[in-house]
Amino acid sequence: xxxxxxxxxxxxxxxMHGRQFLLAITYFLGGAIVILWMIMVVHKFLxxxxxxxxxxxxxxxxADCLSCLGDVTCDFSLPSKSWEWKxxxxxxxxxxxxxxxxxxxxxxxxxxxxxxxxxxxxxxxSRFWRPRLESVERLGLLRLPENLPVLRAHLLREQxxxxxxxxxxxxxxxxxxxxxxxxxxxxxxxPVISSKFNEHLFQNLLESLLMQNLSSEAALLCEQMxxxxxxxxxxxxxxxxxxxGCRFLLASPAIVNYFQYAQHDPGCVISCLRALGEMGGDPxxxxxxxxxxxxxxxxxxVAARAAVSVSGAYRRLFxxxxxxxxxxxxxxxxxxxxxxxxGRALLEESGLASQDRFVRDISFYMLREY
Amino acid sequence: xxxxxxxxxxxxxxxTLGFFIAINSYYSFFTLLALITIPRQLTLASHHHINxxxxxxxxxxxxxxxxxxxxxxxxxxxxxxxLGLKYPEYELVVVNDGSNDRTLQRxxxxxxxxxxxxxxxxxxxxxxxxxxxxxxxxxQLRVIDKRNGGKSxxxxxxxxxxxYPLFCCVDADSIxxxxxxxxxxxxxxxxxxxVATGGVVRxxxxxxxTNGKVTDVHAPGKWVERFxxxxxxxGFLVGRSSWSALNGLLIISGxxxxxxxxxxxxxxxxxxTVGEDMDLxxxxxRYCCDQKMPYRVCFLPDAVCWTQAPADxxxxxxxxxxxxxxxxxxxxxxxxxxxxxxxxxxxxxxxPYFLLFEAxxxxxxxxxxxxxxxxxxxxxxxxxxxLLFLSLAVLWGAWLNLGxxxxxxxxxxxxxxxxxxxxxxxxGLFEFAGYRQLIAVERLIATVTFWRSSWGxxxxxxxxxxxxxxxx
Numbered sequence: 001x002x003x004x005x006x007x008x009x010x011x012x013x014x015x016m017h018g019r020q021f022l023l024a025i026t027y028f029l030g031g032a033i034v035i036l037w038m039i040m041v042v043h044k045f046l047x048x049x050x051x052x053x054x055x056x057x058x059x060x061x062x063a064d065c066l067s068c069l070g071d072v073t074c075d076f077s078l079p080s081k082s083w084e085w086k087x088x089x090x091x092x093x094x095x096x097x098x099x100x101x102x103x104x105x106x107x108x109x110x111x112x113x114x115x116x117x118x119x120x121x122x123x124x125x126s127r128f129w130r131p132r133l134e135s136v137e138r139l140g141l142l143r144l145p146e147n148l149p150v151l152r153a154h155l156l157r158e159q160x161x162x163x164x165x166x167x168x169x170x171x172x173x174x175x176x177x178x179x180x181x182x183x184x185x186x187x188x189x190x191p192v193i194s195s196k197f198n199e200h201l202f203q204n205l206l207e208s209l210l211m212q213n214l215s216s217e218a219a220l221l222c223e224q225m226x227x228x229x230x231x232x233x234x235x236x237x238x239x240x241x242x243x244x245g246c247r248f249l250l251a252s253p254a255i256v257n258y259f260q261y262a263q264h265d266p267g268c269v270i271s272c273l274r275a276l277g278e279m280g281g282d283p284x285x286x287x288x289x290x291x292x293x294x295x296x297x298x299x300x301x302v303a304a305r306a307a308v309s310v311s312g313a314y315r316r317l318f319x320x321x322x323x324x325x326x327x328x329x330x331x332x333x334x335x336x337x338x339x340x341x342x343g344r345a346l347l348e349e350s351g352l353a354s355q356d357r358f359v360r361d362i363s364f365y366m367l368r369e370y
Numbered sequence: 371x372x373x374x375x376x377x378x379x380x381x382x383x384x385x386t387l388g389f390f391i392a393i394n395s396y397y398s399f400f401t402l403l404a405l406i407t408i409p410r411q412l413t414l415a416s417h418h419h420i421n422x423x424x425x426x427x428x429x430x431x432x433x434x435x436x437x438x439x440x441x442x443x444x445x446x447x448x449x450x451x452x453l454g455l456k457y458p459e460y461e462l463v464v465v466n467d468g469s470n471d472r473t474l475q476r477x478x479x480x481x482x483x484x485x486x487x488x489x490x491x492x493x494x495x496x497x498x499x500x501x502x503x504x505x506x507x508x509x510q511l512r513v514i515d516k517r518n519g520g521k522s523x524x525x526x527x528x529x530x531x532x533x534y535p536l537f538c539c540v541d542a543d544s545i546x547x548x549x550x551x552x553x554x555x556x557x558x559x560x561x562x563x564x565v566a567t568g569g570v571v572r573x574x575x576x577x578x579x580t581n582g583k584v585t586d587v588h589a590p591g592k593w594v595e596r597f598x599x600x601x602x603x604x605g606f607l608v609g610r611s612s613w614s615a616l617n618g619l620l621i622i623s624g625x626x627x628x629x630x631x632x633x634x635x636x637x638x639x640x641x642x643t644v645g646e647d648m649d650l651x652x653x654x655x656r657y658c659c660d661q662k663m664p665y666r667v668c669f670l671p672d673a674v675c676w677t678q679a680p681a682d683x684x685x686x687x688x689x690x691x692x693x694x695x696x697x698x699x700x701x702x703x704x705x706x707x708x709x710x711x712x713x714x715x716x717x718x719x720x721x722p723y724f725l726l727f728e729a730x731x732x733x734x735x736x737x738x739x740x741x742x743x744x745x746x747x748x749x750x751x752x753x754x755x756x757l758l759f760l761s762l763a764v765l766w767g768a769w770l771n772l773g774x775x776x777x778x779x780x781x782x783x784x785x786x787x788x789x790x791x792x793x794x795x796x797x798g799l800f801e802f803a804g805y806r807q808l809i810a811v812e813r814l815i816a817t818v819t820f821w822r823s824s825w826g827x828x829x830x831x832x833x834x835x836x837x838x839x840x841x842x
Contacts, residue, residue, distance in 0.1 A: 022758040029765035130413045194562035
């Protein structure tokens with residue numbers, strides 16, 4: 001019976017042209033392996049050659065850019081191919097990263113003179129999202145204000161989420177006051193972007209406005225946004241955090257006002273306290289000192305950290321070493337150390353001799369560590 | 371009686387054939403999927419983008435937790451390298467899990483550790499902490515010395531001691547590329563749904579390490595390592611990137627993964643099991659689905675961690691045995707998710723796949739081989755068919771391996787010499803002639819002894835980090 005079944009299965013295999021089928025697949029796979037291997041080796045050599053050329057091109061442009069900085073008559077051998085333009089853009093971006101404002105101006109002038117953006121913009125029309133994304137990224141990093149209209153116009157028709165995100169980021173790098181509303185309106189439509197990203201965009205925009213000497217406009221804008229009923233609370237928090245991040249002191253009155261208004265929301269209170277602490281926006285401790293006694297431990301913890309900017313807060317901070325919350329105690333101790341000699345003296349004299357073991361331990365730890 | 375047995379075996383062989391076609395088709399499909407998804411991921415994480423992250427404020431601080439048990443040979447090199455990562459704000463929490471070698475002494479000497487009587491918040495349960503040390507050389511480094519309780523216990527202690535909202539678990543014998551952490555953590559900022567990300571784990575064996583950076587990537591010297599190198603490429607670049615694209619990723623390697631601490635705390639941290647990495651990710655899926663919260667678990671092919679693979683057959687088998695026990699135990703523990711539509715793709719596709727192809731795969735494969743031998747004995751094998759089938763199996767397997775290697779070469783080009791690609795291609799061709807069967811047998815043994823909880827630590831080698839002055 002077994003032989004019969006086995007024979008039957010084999011006959012079925014023959015009838016279904018199984019042999020030919022298996023042979024065909026085997027040949028196909030054998031051929032595919034050879035082709036894959038050839039692709040691997042050829043691709044490796046081709047790509048390495050291309051990279052070598054890009055590297056040479058990069059060092060040539062780097063030398064040319066450095067010699068042509070501030071010299072409008074300088075002779076610059078312009079790229080002829082698309083990839084050469086990308087390399088040139090990358091060189092200019094590389095030179096701009098972390099450079100001083102004056103040198104950045106010269107680099108931007110050079111970018112304008114070489115018309116780099118004009119060669120990047122056509123890629124925005126690409127059918128594929130990757131060239132569009134790369135183009136948007138380079139246009140943003142070149143930080144040329146004249147690219148703003150192009151980026152804004154493209155934002156209206158772009159569908160891909162990754163490119164939209166990159167567009168918002170690029171706009172934030174060179175944005176004008178009106179762009180804050182534009183960015184917020186788009187962020188409202190993207191449900192997945194995190195608060196940290198929003199904060200990053202707002203911080204970029206504020207830094208861009210400060211670079212353009214538009215600090216009073218930026219402060220006014222912050223005030224309008226924080227007072228507006230139409231702006232969601234989460235964006236207000238991110239904006240406040242961004243103000244703190246770039247230590248934008250002019251925004252502190254608006255933040256103080258918002259603090260009064262949003263006292264019921266611990267999240268907003270925390271953001272305000274953190275920002276005020278970072279920018280030193282509450283030197284007399286009108287908001288920070290009362291917050292040290294807040295019912296919510298998270299508020300107390302942030303207030304303890306922010307209290308470093310309030311002169312004479314160290315006695316109040318010392319009391320917080322006995323707080324119910326571990327985090328508040330830690331922050332209070334590190335703030336005391338940051339106060340300098342007065343805080344350290346308090347920790348040495350009273351902290352190490354305290355009846356509370358935790359206070360002794362934390363004082364010992366902080367004095368030893370910092 | 372014998373007839374019935376052989377008839378059943380024949381039926382089983384047909385099932386094995388179906389299994390063979392299904393698993394190879396799955397890998398073929400995933401290879402093609404990976405060819406699409408990996409370049410996409412790399413475009414999003416461009417050099418400019420990462421550079422902007424490193425110098426900007428666009429990050430979330432991370433606690434790196436390094437559990438260490440008897441790691442005296444590699445601990446100093448790996449901690450020194452972790453202290454040199456490019457990341458704006460991170461702390462390093464090394465947990466000495468009751469090592470009985472000189473791991474702790476070497477750490478104390480190398481990093482000038484001093485004990486501090488610091489209060490310890492115990493939100494997760496673990497074995498008692500003996501001492502906590504801080505380093506006088508680096509304020510980022512802390513060492514927790516605790517009683518032995520296993521890797522998951524050590525990770526829980528590290529979680530309790532950590533301060534930051536994200537944490538990264540790294541094995542003590544692994545090293546991260548300088549920007550790996552930034553690449554792995556960027557997703558948490560870009561997408562608020564992300565709860566966990568994992569990077570690629572690559573084999574360090576055969577590579578040169580200079581100033582903490584893997585400089586020359588070569589094919590490993592021994593065949594046992596070469597087979598693993600090919601296996602890792604296939605597993606990570608093809609398997610994980612494709613599951614990640616489908617949002618059904620069930621494993622983030624214990625050697626390198628970044629997680630949201632609040633969510634991990636909500637599921638009570640790591641569970642005591644030998645497969646704690648997979649278990650954590652499956653429970654994260656479970657928690658997020660139960661809570662109806664939108665979430666993502668991502669694999670990032672550009673975040674690279676280098677690890678020492680077992681260099682001898684015994685250590686390899688011990689390791690694979692442990693991995694497989696971990697898999698079976700995790701599937702058993704989370705069995706209520708299996709086929710449950712409440713858990714979406716994870717419950718309906720990913721878990722059944724892992725049960726059928728990964729957990730039961732070795733058993734099915736083994737019975738297939740045994741059946742072939744029996745058929746041969748009873749002269750029931752058609753030689754032509756058998757030869758054709760064998761060629762098909764070897765070539766299909768080689769094609770898949772080469773696909774992984776091609777993917778690595780097209781996208782990353784880590785192997786500098788064609789010679790290395792040749793060696794690995796040959797390893798890919800011969801992986802199906804002995805190596806695969808050996809691993810299948812070990813996994814089968816692990817399947818029937820899944821309740822064992824022994825860790826079985828592979829033999830470690832000292833990492834040679836050559837300190838050279840950079841050539842400008």
